[in-house]
Amino acid sequence: MSLSLQENAGSVVLTGIPAVAGVVAAVTIRPVPRVRIATPSTVIPESDRASEADTLRRAAEVVAQRLRERAATATGAASEVLAATAAMAVDRGWLESAERLIATGTPAATAADTAFDEFAVVFTRLGGMMAERVTDLRDIRDRVVAELAGAPEPGIALPDRPSILLATDLAPADTAGLDPNLIVGLATSLGGPTSHTAIIARQLGIPCVVAVTGLDDVPAGVDVLLDGASGRIVVDPDPEVAAGAAAGHRAAAARAAAWSGPGATADGHRVELLANVQDGASARAARHTPAAGIGLFRTELCFLDRESEPSIDEQAAIYREALDAYPSTKVVIRTLDAGSDKPLRFAAHPEEANPALGVRGIRIAARDSGILDRQLDAIVSAASGRDTPPWVMAPMISTAAEAKSFAAACRLRGLIPGAMIEVPAAALLAESILDHVDFVSLGTNDLAQYTMAADRMSPDLAALTDPWQPAVLHLVARVAAAGRALDKPVGVCGEAAADPLLACVLTGFGITSLSAAAPAVATVGATLATVTRDDCRRAAAAVLSTSDPDAARTAALEVLGAQRHING
Template identity: 75%
Template sequence: MNPSPQDTALQAAGATLHGTPAVPGIAVASTIRPAPRVPVEMRSVAVAESDRHAELAHFHAAATAVGRRLRERAARASGAATEVLAANAAMAADRGWLGAVEKAIATGTPAAVAAVAATDQFAEIFRGLGGLMAERVTDLRDVCDRVVAELAGAPEPGIPAPAQPSILLAADLAPADTAGLDPNLIVGLATSLGGPTSHTAIIARQLGIPCVVAVDGLDEVPAGIDVLVDGTTGQVVIGPDAEYVDRALTTYRALAARTAAWTGPGATADGHRIEVLANVQDGAGARAARQQTPAEGVGLFRTELCFLDRESEPAVAEQAALYREVFDAYPGQKVVIRTLDAGSDKPLGFADHAEEANPALGVRGIRLAARDSAILDRQLDAIAEAAAGRALWVMAPMISTAAEAKSFAGKVRERGLVPGVMIEVPAAALQAEQILEHVEFLSIGTNDLAQYTMAADRMSAELATLTDPWQPAVLALVARTAAAGRAAGKPVGVCGEAAADPQLACVLAGFGVSSVSVAAPAVAAVGATLASATLDSCRRAAAAVLATADPGEARAAAASVLTP
C-alpha cells in the first residue's frame, strides 16, 4: 500500500509537529512505540454453565496477579510514581469493576470479554463525570489490558526495552508504564494525548525525561525513524538534519553545564533570595533529595502517599515515625508538610469516601475533616510528636474560605506548629488577603488551580492548552496571591508543576513568590535559571506575561526578556 500524502509529509526530513511543552530538555534518537495489547474477540462463544466457576476463579487469579505486580512496582518506585501505581493497583481490586465482571461471567460471558465490557461501561461513566475521574480512563484501560494479557498467558502490554537510547512515541501512557521508564534508555517522550499536568508529564518530569504532550499528527509517525523532541518549545522534528541537531544540542549542553554547576542557595543574579525546595513523599525521597540536589529543604511533603495502600488508619506513633524520617533528612532546615490530600483520585481506605457525582469537586482534602475531624486531629498529633518542638510548617489542601483557614490554623497553633494553607481553588486566591489574616504562609498548587480555573480535564488532548501552567488567567491568580503575601509580610510559595519550568520559575519570582518547590530532578535547572536572571528581568518578564492572552504568547513574552 502506498503511503498517504500526510504520511509522506510527516516522514519528510525536517517536518515539525507541534504540541504542549511538558518537561524541558532536548533529545535526539530513533523512535519506539509501546507493544500492542492482546486483542479480545467480543463475539465469543458462551462459557458452559459447568465451567463458569473455573472461569471466575481464572479471572480473580489474573486480577490479583496484576494488582500484586502493580503494588510491588509502587513499593520500588518513588515520588509521584508511587502514588499513581498504588492507585492503579487499587483499580485492579475495585469492587464495582470486579462486580460487573463477575456478573457477566455468571451469565456465561468469557472472562476477557467481561473485563473489556465492564471497562467500557466504567470508562463511559468516568468520562461523563469529567475532571479527575475522566483522567482515570487511561488508567482503568491499562489495568484491564494487563488482566486480559494475564488471562491469555501473554506478556503484559507496555514499553519494550530498547537496546539503545530511544524516544518513546505513544497516544498516551498509563502510569504503570511511565513509572517504569529507564531515563538512560528512554531519553525523550511525546504523546498525542494528555496535558502538562497529566500523570505521564508529572512522572516524566520526576525522571528528567524531555516530554511534549498533545502533539498533533504524532499518531502517524512510525517507530524506527530519527526525531528530535524539544520539551522547552513543544516541537517534535522528524528526521532533523545534522546542522539543526548540532545547533539545538549545543544550546542544550550549555544549559546543562550551567545546571550542573549550580550548587545553591536559590537567588537571582543580583542576590534576591528565592528558596528552591524539593517535593517529597517519604523519608527515602527526602534523603535522596538531600544527597543528590542542592535543595534547601522540603516545600511539599505529600503525606497521603505514605498511606494509599492502607485499609486501616496508622496509629499516631506509626505516623510520627514516618514523618520523622523526612524531618531528620533536613535537620534545622525548612520542611513544609501537607495534611492528607485524600479523596477524588486518591482515596484512602480508612477515610469515609461517599459516592459522589463529581469527586473532583466533592469531599477531598480539608473537607474530609468536616466529616471526620478525628483523622486530622490524630495526624496533627503525629506531626507534633515527630517535630519534637521544632517549628514545622503545616498546610491544609483544598482550602476555599477564610473560615476553613481559621479553623485549621487554630488546631495547628495548639500543637506549637506553624499554620499555612494551599491555594488551589480560585476562591482562595481571590480571598488571599482574608485567609492571610489567619495563617502564616501560603503555598500555591498550580496543578489544581489551573484545572479549577480553566474548567478543563487535564487528560484531554483537545483541552491541553487550557491546563498549561502558562495560562495567563491562572498566572494572574498566582500574581494576585503573591501580592497579597507581600502586603501582609508573609511568604507565598509555589509547589505545583509550574515551579518546575525554569523560565516560569523566573516569572514567579517576578510576581513576588518567595519560594518554589519542585521534583528533585528539576531542582538544579530551576536554581541555575533563577541565578542567571536579575530580579528586574524577572519582574519585567512577569509583567509581559500578564499582558498576553494565551500560553504561547506568554512563553514568548517571557523568553524575549529572559533569554540572553
C-alpha cells in the same frame, strides 16, 4: 536552547504543549501492542464458574502486587500513581461486576474486559479527574487480560539505544517505569501539561511534549528532534541542526549539574528552592540535589490502597522518614489530599456527579474531623525531637473560615499552619486567608484547572490548563502581593515551579519559595543565578500585559534572553 528554524526541506514540524524542557535528538519507538481478546465461542460450565472467578481474582492480585512492588521502589508522584493503580487493580467494584458476568458463563478475560469498559464509560461521563482514570482502567484491563492469557505484561519494550517514545497516551504505570537513560524524550498526542504522564516525566527528567497534533502519523524508527520547552517536534531534521541543538542542551544540563545552591538571583535575591516528595525514599533522594528542604510532602501514599485508616503510629513512622532526611531545615507537609480521583476506601465518600468539585482535601475533615486530627497528631509524634516544628498546609482551602479552623488545630499542637491556594476564591481572598495562617503555597496544577474551567487531562483543552495562562498568572501575582503586604511567605509547589523560565517570572511576582520535583531543582537554580531580580520583575510585568500563554512565554523570553539563560 530552542530549535533552529533551519530544517531539512523534507522535515515535518509538529507542535504540541510544552511539558518538560529539554532538547533531544533520537530515533522513535512506540509501545508494544496490547493483548486483545477474541469474542468467546464457549460458555463456562456452571461447575467451573467458581474456579473461573477465583482465577480472575488471582490474576488481579498478581497485577496489583507487581504494581505495589514497583511503587515501593519508586519515589514521588511515580510512587503515588503506582500505589493508586494497584488499588484500582483489586477494586471490588469492577471485580464484582466481572464476577456477575462469570456467573452467567462468561470467560474471565471477557468478563474483565466488559467490566472495565462499563466503568470507563461511567468515569468518562463524570469528567474531570475521574475521566483521567480511564487510561489507568484500560491499562489495568490489559495487564489482567495478559495475566489470564499467560502473555508477558504489556508495557514499553526496552530499546537497545537511546530513543524517543511516541504514544497516543501512556498509562501512568508505564511512564513511571521508564528508564531515562534509554527513553530520552517523550511525546503524546493526548494529555496535558499537568497530566500524570507529564508530572512523572518531569520527575524523571525526560523532555516531554503533550497534545501533539499529527503525532499518531509518525511511525517508529524515524529520526526526530524534540524540544520540550517550545513544544516542537521536527520529523527528519537536518542532522547537523539536530546534533547542534542536542549538544547545546547537554551543555546547559552540565551547567545545571554544577550548580550547588543556594537559590538566588545574580544580584543576591534569595529564593528558597525546595523539593516535592512523597515518602522517605524520595526525601532521601532529594538530599542528593541542591534542594534546601522539602516544600511539599504529599501524605496520600500511606492512605491509599488501605481498607482501614492507618494508625497514628503507622503514619508517624512514614512521616518521620521524610523529616529525618532534612532534620534541621524547612519541611512543609500537606495534609491528606484525597477524594476525587484518589478515593479513600474507609472514608465513606459520597457518590458525586462531579468529584473534582466535590468532597476532597480539607473538605474531608468537615465530614470526619477525626481523620485530620489523627494526622496532625501523627505529624507531632513524627517531629518529636526536631529543633524546628514542621510547616503544615491544608489542600483545597476555599474560605477564610476553613483556614482559621485549620490554623487553630495546628497551633494547638505547636505546628506552623499554612494553606494551599488552588481555588480561585482562595486567591481572590488571599489577604483574609493569610490573616489566619503563617504561609501559603500555590498549587498551580489545580489552580489552572479551576480558573480556566478546563479538565487538565483533556487533550482538547490542554492549552487552557497551561500554567502560562495569563489569567492564572494574574491570580498568582495577586497572592504574592498579599504575602508582601502581610510580610508572610508565599510559595509555589505546582509543576510551574519546575519550568526555569516561569520560575524567573514567579520570582518577579514576589514568590519566596519554589518547590519542584527534585531533578528540576538544579536547572531552576542555575537559571535564576543568571538573571537579576529586576530582570525577573520586568519579565513578570511583561507577562501580565499579555492575553494568551504563547504570548506570555514570548514576552518573558524577550526580557530574559532565551539564548543566554533558558535551556542553554
